Amino acid sequence: MDLTGAPYFFGYGSLVNRATHDYPRASRARVRGWARVWRGTSLRQVAYLSATEAPGTEIEGLIAAVPGGDWAALDARERAYARHPVAMVEHDHPEALSIMIYKLEPHHVSTTGAHPILLSYLDTVVQGFLTEFGEAGAARFFETTRGWEAGILDDRANPLYLRAQPTTDRDRALVDAALHDLAVPRHA
Secondary structure, X not given: OOOXXXXXXXXXXXXXXXXXXXXXXXXEEEEEEEEEEEEOEOOOOOOEEEEEEEEEEEEEEEEEEOHHHOOHXXXXXXXXXXXXXXXXXXXXXXXXXXEEEEEEOHHXXXXXOOOOEEHHHHHHHHHHHHHHHHHHHHHHHHHOEEOHHHOEEOXXXXXXXXXXXXXXXXXXXXXXXXXXXXXXXXXX
């Protein structure tokens, strides 16, 4: 597969977990000027993880190629989001890359009603950070993500998140400890 000139995306949530996709040339990266935030939407009753402009902030994630510039499958996966170019990305690829980040469309954002974070979604995201960046990277994920006041809906026993991945006791204990430290509320 020739990926010369292929565009790339910067994944900052579930796309950091390589088990949730098969995009080629995935590698660790950092983007400056953006942060992560949990947001309620009019599209569903639970929170989405989104990127938001945040001067002076840096987040870690993965970049990966979009073969042939065919964004259709990724755009379908990220249907509530719009793509935005990012300029300040640190990565190990030798060539200059065109990199996009997904941000929740403003008309989808909802501040009315509860929009808790699915624990199965969070577990999947954190599993990716643990794999890519270790425990220190998972800690940075929690530190650089906003919107924890949305609270948690514990769906571990019966995951509602479509891309939920099996996690270890150790991974779940790390997530639970971080949520406890952040005093994130639980929803019934």
